[in-house]
Amino acid sequence: MASPAQQLPPGWTAEWDATHQRYLFIETTTGHTQWEPPVGNPEAPPQPQASPPPAQHSKRRQYAAGQTQAYYGGDALGAAPAQYPAPGAPQQQSQLFTPGLAAVEGQFSQQQGVVGGGQQSYYGEQQPEYINAPQQPAYPHHSPAQMGALADQFGQMNMGIKGPRLVTTNLLTVPPEPRELQQPPPEIVLPPGASVSPSPFSNADSSYQRCTLNAIPTTNALLNKSKLPLGLVLSPYRSLKEGEEQVPLVTDTVIARCRRCRTYINPYVQFIDGGNRWRCCMCSLSNEVPQLFDWDQVRNQPGDRWARPELNHAVVEFVAPTEYMVRPPQPAVYVFLIDVSHNAVQSGMVATATRTILENLERIPDENGRTRVALIAFDTSLYFFSVPAGGESSMLVVSDIDDIFLPKPTDLLVNLSESRAQLEALLGRLSDIFQDNHTIGSALGPALQAGFQLMNPIGGKIIALSSSLPSVGAGALKNREDPKILGTTKESGLLQAASPFYKTFAIECSRAQVCVDMFLFSSSYQDVATLACLPHYTAGQTYYYPAFNASRTEDALKFAHEFSEVLAQPIMLEAVMRIRASKNLRMSSFHGNFFVRSTDLLAMPAVPQDLSYAVEIQIEDTITAPFVVFQTAILHTTCYGERRIRVVTTALPTSSNLSEIFASADQVAIAGLLANKAVERSITHKLEDSRDALFNKLVEILQAYKASMTAAGAGASAQLAVSDNLKMLPVLILGLLKNVGIRQSAQISPDIRAYAQNLLTSLPCQLLIPYIYPTFYSLHNMPAECGTVGEHGVIMPPPLPLTSERLERHGLFLIEDGQTIFLWVGRDAVPQLIIDVFNLPSYEVLRGGKMTLPVLDNSFNQRVNAIVQKTREMRRGPYYPHLYVVKEDAEPLLRLWALSCLIQDRADVLPSYQQFISQLKDKVNGSGY
Amino acid sequence: MGGAGWLFLFAVLMAAGLLFTMVFFIIMFSDLECDYINPIDLCNKLNQFVLPEHIAHAFLCVLFLLCGQWIAFLINAPLLGFNVNKIRGGNHMYDATEIFRSLPSHKKESFIKLGFYLLSFFYYLYRMIVALIADSE
């Protein structure tokens, strides 16, 4: 360690610290202290004097880019590097440049001569040199990063502007560019020295938590003037793909929290008083640093404070000491409720489900052998299975469903690892037992009550699989589907819970730490809206497989895949989530799957991975701080019995400048928040109200922008201006308005609508954005490298704008929204294409519908398969989209469904993107802001 | 003391009772805001009082109607209609899952009812005294 004789830079002194037996270095002017010598140490915390802001900035930005790349799985940035225009191209031109189209045309003219049949050319394999010819720089040329760099330079020259620079775009002349949606949110430019750590991870990645505005307005008046919604969109428990940064764990149970506001220590606190105290970044209270904070308990020696994960990482997990436990950590409990009525057995659901559970017993989280499992089958009676350790399992039938009792106190809920063999045997013959069951009807409510009683003292997860409308016992529902009221103002009634049972039972479950997942399979009306209440308020999730039939391998495959992912994923048990924010910011309302237990405490009996939550934020008073902090903390028990706290911290600068606020608005987060609000409104009010509210919100934002950011002010304008970072917002809102969950239509069954609404409120941004703005690729003429494995996995073709103008009669296209994949085959597709892809002689022989692509020995087939595969794997979450083959001139319903994904087209009463933009323009100009 | 006197004496007592119920509701709502009570307990407690409150008010209205006290009845008719409409829509009970979202509107409703019961309390008192004076003359 350093000696007092060491040369210190001017303004520094060294002080011997008796308790830690080492020197403490103090900067006399600021009072900043550190254990490391202030010079020549790259690990030293940021010092305005020691490391000038320019270097620090560029460093942070560089890291941020790398980080984004890591979280976006590479495919986002690496998807089509060569397709972007050269950096030298002027801005305006780059926005109008549509690489797909250019490629198509170019190739078209080149291949015409080769095949001779005019339209006969279909894919560019023969001419790979053409596609590879225009070699362009590998790094995409996108404006946010450039703007960020510009802003950095600006920030150094001129202290006035620090955030991303505002660039105005005219929506009338700039068509939507799908690739924009894969860009990271506007850069967060914090004042220098805000963070005690130079680490690139000191601010939460947008996949964990993102704010609709990356610069927080200082007053509520300013926020109202911008009309932008303020809120957080978070998925704190997201899954990690291979190679992604793990969440660091603090194991020494030294947890520093603010005495007053209970904020966890994070990179944005300030150390004062010679490093003995820290100032809370939320309420400015000075707190003592815990004694063991600088002690390395593993090696039993003084540790390096600046190496502690909670001071370097914004997403961090603490092992909680016993004060954070109400009771010893519970084991993970899984109770399966399996519908064995006639419908369920006939559809093959029972066989598929039991086989999937059997095959995945291994994968159910059970690191320390404490996990417990129970099986209950039900039709109009309940069937319990007693699985005594070492003995033969037996079935116990309970026909009295009015007053549920457990037929046996023990052996119903058994230890997974101890009773593994018996469970396997039972699962193996379960579907045979009910092979000839002809009972019709479902006692889902009583089954839920029985499952609840079984696990009541412990808590855990109920997984209910049901194939029909609950018809007997508690929670029985009536078929209230009425085609006459679809599309009318009464429709929202069908989206509300029909019976109070599912809400009151959900509350009971939430109290007993029981979470419910619903898997629904019915081919007729099943009242998804009511049944989904249970997962909604117990923090679970609903999965819906309409008209499931396992004799179609695709159906069985999809369900088995998703079910096994749900079984295998680690879950957080008995969790509570609280979101804290800096002074004068208040969480005003919460959206997502949980039960709000007090004004700011969300109860989640079990948290599945990759669910999204949205929170609206209110500015209560003028914010004077240069930056604000949002901190989400989830106290939970891991599925292997450890009490932990996951903390996600986001720091954002404040701004009193309206242009900065517009320039830092995050269109993806805004769309996520508005989707949640729209769904809520459609249930409490009317579907029409929620559509109007969405449209009016967009008009308000554009009016506010026009009035305060453009020269036109209040007068009429020939333009429809919005900031460059918000230019995809109109098309996202249009996508929401056309989404099955909200769309104006008299054809959508209430079950399908309710499920779509469930997805809209629970999907994280990564899945939500394709769900409202699907991805559209042209496959027959994709560049040669697409579908082959590149640096970041399979290279995807460049996405096209969602308009049927891009569909060609001889082409092969792929449209996907993360839940469904459509493979569109044009009617003039050449036989060679059909042979290569489907192994069929001609277009006429090809049948549309769900299918599995054959794997053939030709490179085009393998590339298409690779793209389909990648589409299924590239996002988080358990979803495994169906693949539908859509023929241009057959199956009109399927064709319409696929075309409804092309949201920039006009469909029925819904406007095309052009019409929508001109409606917006009229509204913005008309009402005179 | 004549019929009208007794009627309004009863009404005064009822109005006082309803007044206290509303004060109780408002106290409970502010307890919820301060996290002194959880939404489940709150809804369980308040829901016990919702129907009795509505029935008491409806009973008073019917009494006014039967006794031919048209003005008193007309004053109460809007609230009666409002309550009946809520019960018919099935949303008269407090829902613990939505309580935080609807808290502002519940509070507003309770305050308006509080004001209404307060005014009607004084009105009944006045009518009672008028009736008593008329009796004694």
Ligand SMILES: [Zn+2]
């Ligand atoms: Zn504090």
